[in-house]
Amino acid sequence: MTAKAKLLSDYQAPDFTIDQIELTIELDAENTKVTSTLRVQRQGKHDRPLILDGEQLQLQSLHIDGQAVPQQQYHQTDSTLTISDIGDELTVDIVVTINPAANTSLEGLYLSDGAFCTQCEAEGFRKITYYLDRPDVLARFTTKIIGDVEQFPFMLSNGNQIAKQQLADGRTAVTWQDPFPKPCYLFALVAGDFDLLEDSFTTMSGRDVCLQLFVDKGNLDRADYAMESLKNSMAWDEKVYGLEYDLDIYMVVAVDFFNMGAMENKGLNVFNSKYVLANPSSATDQDFNGIESVIGHEYFHNWTGNRVTCRDWFQLSLKEGLTVFRDQCFSEDMTGSAVNRIDDVAIIRSHQFAEDAGPMAHPIRPQSVIEMNNFYTVTVYNKGAEVIRMMHTLLGADGFRRGMDLYFERHDGQAVTCDDFVAAMEDANSFDLSHFKTWYQQAGTPEVTVTDHYDADSQTYTLEFSQQTPATADQADKKATHVPLRLGLYDSDGAALPLNTDSPLTDGNVYSLITDTDTLVFNGVASHPTPALLKGFSAPIKLSYDYSDEQLLTLSQHCDDGFTRWDAMQTLLARYIWGIADGVINEVPTQVIAGLVAISQNQHIDDALKARLLQLPTVNGLLNQREQIDIHALLDALETIRQQVAPALHQTCTSLYSELQQSQYSLDAASIAKRSLSASCLSWIAEANGQQADQLCQSLYDSSDNMTEQLNALTIANRFDLPCRSSLMDQFEQRWQDDGLVMDKWLNLQGCWNSEQCFDNLKTVEAKPFFKLTNPNRARSLIAGFAAMNYRYFHAEDGSGYQWLSQKIQNLNSINPQIAARLINPLTQWRKFTAPQSIQMKACLEQIYQLKDLSKDLHEIVGKSLEY
Known part of the structure; x- marks a missing residue:
């Protein structure tokens, strides 16, 4: 075609x-x-x-x-x-x-x-x-x-x-x-025919709005949290932006067959049931967080998307980037935890950076589109949100609010462009954003390199910055862009130092890098400091600075910014994962392992943050740090790191795990954090002592009254292929086989089961009556579980993993092209891998490209992947 x-x-x-x-x-x-x-x-x-x-x-x-x-x-x-x-x-x-x-x-x-x-x-x-x-x-x-x-x-x-x-x-x-x-x-x-949950909300002007939530028969007991999230969203938008709902009724309908997460149709939102239905026995903490976020996202669209909409689909980030930023801020305010920001950044680094470096690279406002459905992407949504966040950083909360007020004053009831939004921000604050707009026009991830020099005689500390953006599939020549960097300096004990400089820093110690190179000098610095150069992930960039192990350990244990602490530990661990993968070293230094142990024993670290600090870098995150990768060498290196670290963490994690067990379930932030840290500890216990972990997983599954802990037990048993795995999976299936939404969790685990039996197991699972390829949730759960999470067997040496995915994509091409186009993504990364993987992945793409009735959705993605 x-x-x-x-x-x-x-x-x-x-x-x-x-x-x-x-x-x-x-x-x-x-x-x-x-x-x-x-x-x-x-x-x-x-x-x-x-x-x-x-x-x-x-x-x-x-x-x-x-x-x-x-x-x-x-x-x-x-x-x-x-x-x-x-x-x-x-x-x-x-x-x-x-x-x-x-x-x-x-x-x-x-x-x-x-x-x-x-x-x-x-x-x-x-x-x-x-x-x-x-x-x-x-x-x-x-x-x-x-x-x-x-x-x-x-x-x-x-x-x-x-x-x-x-x-x-x-x-x-x-x-x-x-x-x-x-x-x-x-x-x-x-x-x-639905069950109906009704409530009401009184707006800031005193109007009563009828709230109606429609769910499948028998699911009314799972609708309360979504309703509460809706009311919280309405109150938050009034408080933060002064935006009031404008109809007499607000309806939400949950359906099981839905391509997207949800849709903000005026007054009648249609939701994937995954983002509405939840109670403690059927939904995890992550599910509850997702519901709150998506309910908020779709409600916030009433103003940023509905009252002011897009002139054309190239402007999609006008509504989606802005609304993702708004729902991220809402979630941060609801939880008050640094891990929200860490999780947002993890999506950018694991998925958006890959998109920027791949065949489908595009700016947040694309220049060219064949099938619009293909541009509902992590670039348009999540990088778009980061661009909005940078404007918020540069203008401050009050300045950003002034810009939003002017945007609605000018454009309520209109279909407008990204330029109109930026103009409102500029005019409301007398702030020139013309150079900043490069973010809307340019694909790719900017790479900022920082070097430093300390002069003891003058007690000055100098940072030298340079930036460049690599060529992307759609653009060869790149311009310098406007990069806001939130900075901090710390002494050897981890104490924050004052930032004394003649250069302009905005509120929050933000420095703007605008040109290809620049220099920043700090005065009155008594000794060589450790710099924090991207606090809060203030820009969606890759930052390079030659940190010593000691500096990274200092930041990970003492920095006042949760993201920087996590990022420092991730950087340190990645350094040794790659060293082992490259064959340069054989083991992790004892001081690095000691740093992890110190974090595990530090009672002053929030449980939610500690859980993240104890996690190794993800495979997806690591894949975006190199251009060509021997995937099995990388997986082996990760396993080596786990085996070397686990014995040192075993005792502390065992004690922590015991202390963290809760007698009564609660959905408050502290309880969620405890369950998260408990899962991290159980993972390290399983690495150190499989027999102990087997007993703990069985006990946790049997004694828990909530899905979070039961799924934690099942996930650990599945990941480490513990003896209890088979019986727990069978118990779960028997209990939930008539509940498709819950069985999606089971399907996902089956897909990512790291076992020699995985292909035979996939055939067995596909034959189950509850698995339907026509249902997007079922298809995503199993297929993405395998292709995006089962790295060892998706990248099997004989190419069988690629062939399995290829066949599923070919089947979906005629059933639901939009879902097929989303699930093919792992194959499009073929150039990232060494042979034979790259050759086998490309062959599968060529096979798909020859399909007689190839959809527009797949034609665009596969064609660009092969040309790239």
């Missing part, structure tokens, strides 16, 4: 707009009738035809201003309906039929376990009816849903319900009206 790229530079305003649409949707599993009435206006003086988007639609009738349109006046293709010879203002009536039951792509209108559901972002509305399916066309929607009320007691859409009536044929019609103009990607419809 040949797919044409769309370019940001080609953007043109629409020839026509639609300011009002009336929809009537008559529900039928295989033959849903959609009647739309569009009020259309020509924009400007031209005679171009009206071209509407539409896919997989059966056109039944077409009228303009009440008159049937003759066949010679319109033309259909697989993706458009073109109507010629029309006036400047017209009413277009269109009737189409669609087949939701056959829609396995889960875009447009589809069936999810007997319930009708929609997903319209980015370009799914065109699978419901013919329309101008672009985000800069904003219309007021009135939606009438007609169906069997006994089969579908709840028929929901955007806005407020304004009518409900029984029709002569026994069906029921429910009408919804959204008073706010919106792009069609924010349209939503859900119809089904």
Whole structure:
């Protein structure tokens, strides 16, 4: 197939707009009738035809201003309906039929376990009816849903319900009206039989908002936490940004078949059930945190995404980067823990840096797109959030709030660009961000190198900075960008030193590196200090400074910034992992091991942070530190490190593990931290003494009343292939086999089981009745568990791991191309590995590329991967 790229530079305003649409949707599993009435206006003086988007639609009738349109006046293709010879203002009536039951792509209108559901972002509305399916066309929607009320007691859409009536044929019609103009990607419809949790929220102006949360029958006991998170989100947005909810009702529906995490449709959010359903017996602490974060994210979109939306899809980070930043800040405020920031950074380093260095590298505002679904990426979302965070750092909290206020004042009800957002920040603060905008235009991870010099006579300490960004797949030449570096200096005892310099530092000791090279001099420094150069991960960069082991140990044990402490220990451990992998050294120095022991015994370190400090670098994080890697040498080096460190930590971790056991479950931050540290300790115990760990895992699983601890036991048993593994996995399956959401955890563990039996086991698991390739959650859990976490066997010497993934991708290509495109990512990194892995991975990509009916989603990713 040949797919044409769309370019940001080609953007043109629409020839026509639609300011009002009336929809009537008559529900039928295989033959849903959609009647739309569009009020259309020509924009400007031209005679171009009206071209509407539409896919997989059966056109039944077409009228303009009440008159049937003759066949010679319109033309259909697989993706458009073109109507010629029309006036400047017209009413277009269109009737189409669609087949939701056959829609396995889960875009447009589809069936999810007997319930009708929609997903319209980015370009799914065109699978419901013919329309101008672009985000800069904003219309007021009135939606009438007609169906069997006994089969579908709840028929929901955007806005407020304004009518409900029984029709002569026994069906029921429910009408919804959204008073706010919106792009069609924010349209939503859900119809089904659910359990309903209701609550209310009183806004800061005294308005009562009805909150409704719809879940599958029997799951009402798992909805309370999501509802509480929603109310917390609404209160937080009022407190921090002064933003109040604007409708009388806010609805959330949880469905099991969903490609994304959730969707912020105006007034009717549709959620993957993974991010709604939770109680202590079925969900882990990580699940609860994810629910709070995603509930917040989708609610925050009401202003940053819905009230102000994107002009075009190249501007996606305008809403997603900003809203990820907002949900990160919300989560930080809810937990008050440094580990939130560490976890955010881990995503950037493990996944976004890889994207920047790979075939799909793109700026947070891409320049070229073939399939828009492929650009819902960690770059657009998470690096986009880091770019927003840098603006917050440079302007300060008050300055950033001023910019946000001006942004809404200027652009409420509009579809705008990233440039409009930056302009609001500039104008509200009289701050020039023109150079900073390089972050929006340039792909790649900037690399900042720092050298230093201490002059004892003058007691000055000099830092010399240089920056460069390597060429990426989409751009060869790079410019210096604006890098805010939050700095600190520490003496040999770890005490913080004052930063006395003639150079400008903003609040929080932030220094701006703007040019290719620069120098910063500190005065009154009594001895050679240890610098902290990227506190709080103040910029999404790779930083290089020749730290000694002693300096890294000082930072890891004494720095006042949690991220820097974690980063120092990660850097130190990675140094020796690579040394062993390269064959340069055979063992870790005793002082490094002693540093880990000291951390484990330090009672002044928060339990959550201590848990992170005791964890080795992840494989994904390490993969982004080298260009070509012998994966099995790296895995062997990690195993060697574990074996050398574990005996020293064994006694302390055993004592800690015993002390951390809790008699009563609680979801407060302190209890969550204890469970996290307990899991880290149990992992080190398993490395040191498998027999002891086997007993502890069995006991923990049997005695726990919560999923977090049971899954911790199961995860350790699975990772170390302990004797109790098989029986615990069987017990878990028997207990939860009818609960798909919980079984996703079991599927994920089966995928990452590091055993010679893993391929036979995968076949057995795939045959289980609860595993459905058509369900995105099931597919992701097993396939990503293997391809993204089972490094030893995914990278098997004979290439069998790659072939297994390739076959799953080929199957998904015809079922759900969007999910196939997301799961193929491990193969696209083929150039990162040495032979034979690189050769085998490339061969699998070539095999997929030859598929007769290769989707646009896969064609773009595989094609770029092979060309790179």
